[in-house]
Amino acid sequence: VTFFPAMLTLPAGGSATFFCNISMENDSGSEYSLNVYKEINHGQTQKIAEISRSKRQTKTKKYVLTNHAPAFKIEILNLNQNDSGSYYCGLITFFEPDKVMESNRSHLVVTAAPEKTNATDEPELEEDNSPDHIKAVFLGILLLAGAVVLLIFGYLTITYRRGDVQKPRSENVPAEEKPPVVSVSTVDYGVLEFQRDQCTQVPSETRPVDQTEYATIVFPEERPVTPER
Known part of the structure; x- marks a missing residue:
């Protein structure tokens, strides 16, 4: 047994x-x-x-x-x-x-028997605390989002200021405007002077007023050269 x-x-x-x-x-x-x-x-x-x-x-x-x-x-x-x-x-x-x-x-x-907990009171406490808990979580999320936005804004501001300081002075100061250059072309006209006849000098009293004489130069026409047969 x-x-x-x-x-x-x-x-x-x-x-x-x-x-x-x-x-x-x-x-x-x-x-x-x-x-x-x-x-x-x-x-x-x-x-x-x-x-x-x-x-x-x-x-x-x-x-x-x-x-x-x-x-x-x-x-x-x-x-x-x-x-x-x-x-x-x-x-x-x-x-x-x-x-x-x-x-x-x-x-x-x-x-010994385990102590009995009042199961009916716990849900009521949880229900009473649930709105406060949700509000606290929502407020924490808002504060965290605001802190992130401030950090990003501060970082962008510091980066922008550093970029302005590091630029060379020549880039920050506008270049002086130079007046436009106008090209002027000049033509030098020569004057043909012909020697006067030294033999026929006229006295200064009776010398007529200097006159400018013009001459026309004629060049002979070029004829084509034909090869000999």
């Missing part, structure tokens, strides 16, 4: 489930009774539940035994810290009254 699981740790208010398994040799067709025990004080035991082979289930406010031969299911309901202790099962056959087979011991530890 085996009793398992060997150890259970559960919070108060729940339920614990153990199983008691008997061998097929003991389930040979003879009548038997299965008892469940709890150790209370240093080896003293207390029978807490009982079920026979022919019965399908035994149920009380605290314990439920279900027959799944060769296994039996034991449930302990509404756990409290007083339920902590050692449990085991014992198989008693009717045709052999002196033969009682006990299983191994399993231990149950019941811890």
